[in-house]
Amino acid sequence: MIDITAAEQFVHANARLIDRHRLAVLLHDAPAAPVLAALRAYRTPDGGFGHGLEPDVRCPGSQTSAVLQALEILVGADALDDPLVDELGDWLTTITNSDGGVPTVLPSADGHPRAPWMVPAPESSFLTYAIAGKLWQAGSKHAWLPKATEWCWTTIEQADGVGGYTVKFALDFLDAVPDPARAAAAVERFRSALDANGNLPVEGGTEDEKITPITLSPHPGTPSRALFTTEQLGADLDRLEAEQLDDGGWDVDYLHWSPGQGLDWRGIATIQAITTLRTNGRL
Template identity: 60%
Template sequence: MSIDLEAAREFIESTARVLERHQLAVLLDDGLVAPVLSALKPYQNSDGGFGHALEPDVRCPGSQPSAALSALDVLTEVEAVHDPMITEMADWIAAIAHPDGGIPTVLPSADGHPRAPWMTPNTEAGFLTYALAARLWRLGVRHPWLEKATAWCWNQIDAIENPAGYTVKFALEFLDAVPDPARAAAAVDRFRPAIRDDGTVSVEGGIENEHIHPLDLSPRPSAPSRALFGDKTIATDLDRLEGEQLEDGGWDFHFLHFSPGQIVERRGVVTLGAIRTLREHGRV
């Protein structure tokens, strides 16, 4: 099995944002990083956070934690470890954090703007704390908030019972990134009960049979989280990912399609991600 890479490239060029187009050039063509950073910068607000539907599921102009995560994903993938946007964003994250370092999932600025049903403002610290801490660790950041957030993450993991859904995904991202490999390797096993026989994790409250795939839970071959998945499970999931390329050259996503803008932008993101994952596993 193989993918049609030229069709995937045409899909990105036909429908994706300028940001994903420049990221694809870096990934496949040794393109320059500077255009990626120039395309990312307009999504940043004066407070240092990111908004303006950089995260397609919450489409407000104001800064949101999920948009910060999207920005950090971009900066991580192009290895822009010294870009000033990182420190500015870390300062913004610290400003919205609870005293213990936990981060709300959706801020009130989402109200009155198009957003997915699950993007409901709340004040409780949630699973994006794991994900944001993971990205800053991968970028080599040293920041006072990261120390608090890391303690928050460990406390949550040590006390966790019956982990499920995106809590599993984001906690595993933290364990794959935190520079404490022995403790991380031991903690990974706490999430084994959430993983079904086929390697997926169910998502309650989503669309019918919504679930998270093994490669979304453990995208990098050498990560601690890979201990949860056998070689056959990963190979099967790579076959699944290859086989999900559509006739238009792109990939689709497996959760609620709630608006035309979200669909177009998210498909560009997931298509780029599919190419990256397959390439990292030697399938491209």
Template identity: 60%
Template sequence: MPVDVESAERFMLANARLLDRHLLAVLLHDAPVTPVLDALRAYRNPDGGFGHALEPDVRAPGSEPAATLHALEVITALGELAHPMVAEAAAWIATIADPDGGVPFVLPAAAAYPHAPWMVPTEGGSQLTFGIAGALWQAGSHEPWLRRATEWCWATLKSPDELSGYLLKFALGFLDQVPEPARAAAVIEDLRPRIEPDGSISVPGGTENERITPLALSPKPGGRSRALFTDDQIQADLDLLEKGQRDDGGWTFDWLGWSPGQSVEWRGLVTLQALETLTAHGRITLPRAV
């Protein structure tokens, strides 16, 4: 069955956050990006970082690495690479990074607020280091911390067998953006044994049958990480994504839903992401009339 874009939009209007509704308007109707940036500022703190449940699984008001990564992803996806919020977020990340450049997964203050069971502090740098470094390289950042973070990423990638599913996903995002294409391509090839025959990777400790699929590992056509996947694997995953639209018009997620607010926010996010991915791969043609 073809994707019902109108039903998806109705789902978003009924359920999604204001930020994601503005992003949908940009995608569907070529709406201006200013309302998106204005909505994003509501999640920003005076220190330059982002919080306030911008990352639905950690709901502390204070700035958090995961929320700040999400903000950077929004800004770079809009093409607003020189926006002041990028430099301000990068400067905040530098204040909470470890001396070796690694970024914590969660800050201790988040424990006082509702959060997913897995959103707890860990020792040393986390997978978010890859994600944030990749987003800042994409933005052309000149933050001095980025060089230390990049060395952390390269050092961590020297032991690919130790990369968990989500760490691998974020690592591929970094390798798609870091300005060393030959080195990145070689490391991507070293990661091939971690990918299962269908192009996915399991998530140990996740929900039953939780997997990270080829499109989640390499969401954009033309990325360096696409070298890991065959056209058949990508097309099969696109078929599954199309079939994933629910009767209410939205898509859903396969990780733990631990609160009603978190669940409805994630459904809005993954619905937006599904429409973006299917559009980027030519599976749907979106309406453009406002």
């Protein structure tokens, strides 16, 4: 069993204001309004989000990954009826490539602190999967979504030999898109990327960095669950429980490249761990 009190103390002592409000919603059914107020502080003049909302790109300008973080926060706060959801769709249209996909890192990251893997590049990327999945989860009807969805289907159904976060975000999309039969068939394309324990190695990451079954498939009843056995998922939930540290929080296994980035991710990881354990009946 995890120590919820210690986890809350860790967040209060170390995490960002927005994450403290998020935890209050999660643990105490607090209103979403403070989360939304804190989220809007990360808004940029062009309608996107920046200012390090995604801890690996710490620039003041808008970033695609920050918009993904904003959507995850809106989902977690059950605030999917907020006007921000459609407004983010409007912003996405301003950075979308002609094929319907979005870049991972925009030029505004240049000259600012960022993770070594967060290099500006114009090509459409795996963040398209994750963002489209969140908008489907939100029930969005925005005009951005159909073409982005077609990009997702095309690239997934042509996927060959991909791994790491490409697989993670593709599964996020397949778990949310309202086409379960097609999604179930597409999920099988990624089975060969998993090791015998259902883990997904991250090439070029830290030593032994991997994405584990419960991270790849956090929600019961979704198409991605077909990739994992009950035993694999149970063992991974046991691992997640056991990884609560003595200070009450959880950590990430990818590179801590700055003190602020590492601590920001720890606050996020603590909220994610509690959410995942609750979603899967461990709390």
